[in-house]
């Protein structure tokens with residue numbers, strides 16, 4: 098059996114789809130765990146093909162890794178899944194690692210692929226900032242694997258699909274750590290992960306106001322999402338962290354990624370390597386970014402971007 102957990106609904110639906118793919122060699126069933134989620138979420142999980150839901154309500158409404166890991170541990174010991182898929186967001190990563198520690202079992206983080214041959218589970222993950230792929234086979238059960246967003250498309254919605262929903266109220270033992278307050282990260286509401294077209298900028302820009310050139314190109318491409326390299330968000334703070342792409346930023350998968358004045362260091366590539374078509378604009382013909390690009394324009398972005406915008410507008414007209 099495959100057990101899936103994420104407190105992010107979209108990610109949970111993706112895990113269900115992935116689990117259903119793997120389930121045939123693992124007993125055929127996929128069960129989701131929800132903790133303090135509204136009925137609407139449970140209905141969505143059911144409509145997207147899950148076989149069963151452990152709908153847990155607890156005395157701790159807010160995510161807390163220690164308590165939630167303990168709850169999942171009890172469910173795992175009771176139901177003995179072969180594979181536990183956990184959404185690889187901040188909460189999920191902490192949960193997966195703790196769970197593996199408590200259960201003394203193997204854990205692969207941010208897997209790029211999971212396969213099951215019989216009951217033998219193998220997962221792959223990118224290592225050394227993308228210069229290698231580790232292929233790891235589990236020798237312990239359950240296998241715990243954290244899966245990043247967009248690894249799979251949710252299964253089509255079927256309002257008539259039936260699943261067993263097992264409701265349980267549990268009182269969790271509270272751990273000494275306390276959440277004193279929660280501050281929402283400043284967000285501009287940008288979701289680079291969901292964008293189909295991203296125009297991204299790097300240190301090739303001289304001034305913050307020049308981001309307008311990048312916005313103009315995005316608009317001309319009928320996109321509106323601006324991405325950036327780390328220095329633009331973290332050092333110069335010209336854009337919020339919502340836009341930051343790379344190893345320590347967001348991982349994106351657009352159909353078109355245009356990199357303007359970005360050198361193409363491995364830590365940036367790690368975040369955009371799954372893009373469809375990559376266009377790089379850089380004045381240095383030896384810039385690393387050209388190695389990851391499908392199309393390259395060697396030139397000064399201050400000249401190239403306005404010309405591209407004009408050409409695109411003419412083409413559209």
Ligand SMILES: Cc1cc2nc3c(=O)[nH]c(=O)nc-3n(C[C@H](O)[C@H](O)[C@H](O)COP(=O)(O)OP(=O)(O)OC[C@H]3O[C@@H](n4cnc5c(N)ncnc54)[C@H](O)[C@@H]3O)c2cc1C
Nearest residue numbers: 299300301326327343344345346358359360364365380398
């Ligand atoms: C642990 C770790 C994690 C990191 N995580 C990330 C991450 O998540 N994301 C990330 O992006 N980086 C990350 N970095 C930083 C990364 O190593 C690079 O330093 C960074 O990506 C460089 O940003 P850049 O390409 O914008 O700047 P630069 O490397 O300075 O490159 C600027 C480029 O612009 C070009 N250029 C200059 N002027 C023009 C012009 N007028 N027209 C056209 N081209 C021009 C230059 O030729 C150059 O190639 C990380 C580093 C570490 C150590």
